[in-house]
Amino acid sequence: RRRAAKAARRAAKEGGAAAAAALEAIEMEKARAIETASAWVGNLVATLLARETATAAVSALVRVAERATLEGSEGLSWLVAETAARHLSSRAFVAAARREAASAATAAAASFSDGSEPSDPTEETRASRAAEEAAASVARTLQAGYATLAENALVMLRSAAASEGSLDAESAAKAERAGRRVLAALDGLLAPGAYLRAIAPLLEHDDGRVRRKALRLVAHRLRAAAAAVSKRRQQRQS
Numbered sequence: 001r002r003r004a005a006k007a008a009r010r011a012a013k014e015g016g017a018a019a020a021a022a023l024e025a026i027e028m029e030k031a032r033a034i035e036t037a038s039a040w041v042g043n044l045v046a047t048l049l050a051r052e053t054a055t056a057a058v059s060a061l062v063r064v065a066e067r068a069t070l071e072g073s074e075g076l077s078w079l080v081a082e083t084a085a086r087h088l089s090s091r092a093f094v095a096a097a098r099r100e101a102a103s104a105a106t107a108a109a110a111s112f113s114d115g116s117e118p119s120d121p122t123e124e125t126r127a128s129r130a131a132e133e134a135a136a137s138v139a140r141t142l143q144a145g146y147a148t149l150a151e152n153a154l155v156m157l158r159s160a161a162a163s164e165g166s167l168d169a170e171s172a173a174k175a176e177r178a179g180r181r182v183l184a185a186l187d188g189l190l191a192p193g194a195y196l197r198a199i200a201p202l203l204e205h206d207d208g209r210v211r212r213k214a215l216r217l218v219a220h221r222l223r224a225a226a227a228a229v230s231k232r233r234q235q236r237q238s
Helices: 002-050 054-071 074-088 091-110 121-163 169-186 192-204 208-237
Strands: none
Touching: 002 054, 002 074, 002 091, 054 074, 054 091, 054 121, 074 121, 074 169, 091 121, 121 169, 121 192, 121 208, 169 192, 169 208, 192 208
C-alpha cells in the first residue's frame, strides 16, 4: 500500500508537471499566432496607408490610436505605434507629404488664373499667397497629427515604466520599444518646438531611465537643429 500511495503521488506530480508544460506550450503557440497575425495585419495596413495622401494616412493613424487609448487596448496601441513608426519613417511618406503640399499649392494658385500669363501683379500676388496658404494648411494638418501621435507614444512609455516588474513585463517592454520608435520617426517630422514640448513631460518622470531616454531624445534634436543652422550659414557664406 505504501509503495502504491507513493507511486500514485509521483504519477500525480508528473501528471501536473506535464499539464503545466502543455499549458505553457499552448500559451507560447498562442503568442506566436498573435505575433504572426499582427505582422500580417501590420503589413496590410502599411500597404493601404501607402496608397493614401499623407494627411489621410496620419489622420487614420490618429483615429485608431485614440480609439485604442479610449478602449484601453494595449495590443491595438502597440500595433498602431509600430505601424506609425514604420510608415512615418519611410521615404514614401516623406515624398507623399511633399507631393500633397505641392498639389495643394498648384490647385490654389490655379484658381486665380485662367491658364494664361497673369497680367495683373495683384492677381499674381493673390495666387502666390493662396498657394503658400494651401501648402501651409497641409503642413498644419500634419503637424497636429504628429503631435497627437507623440502624445500617445508618451502614454505608452509612461505605462510601460509603470508596468515594469509586473507579470506582464514582456508586453511593457514591447510597448516601450514601440513608443520610442514612434518618437524617433517623429524626430524629423514634428516641428522643433512641438517636439520638445511633447518630450518635456518625460524629463520629470519618476523613473530615472525614462528621464535619461527623454534627455537623449532632446539632446539629439538640439544637435540636429544646431547642425542645420550651421549648414545654412555655410551655404549663405559660400
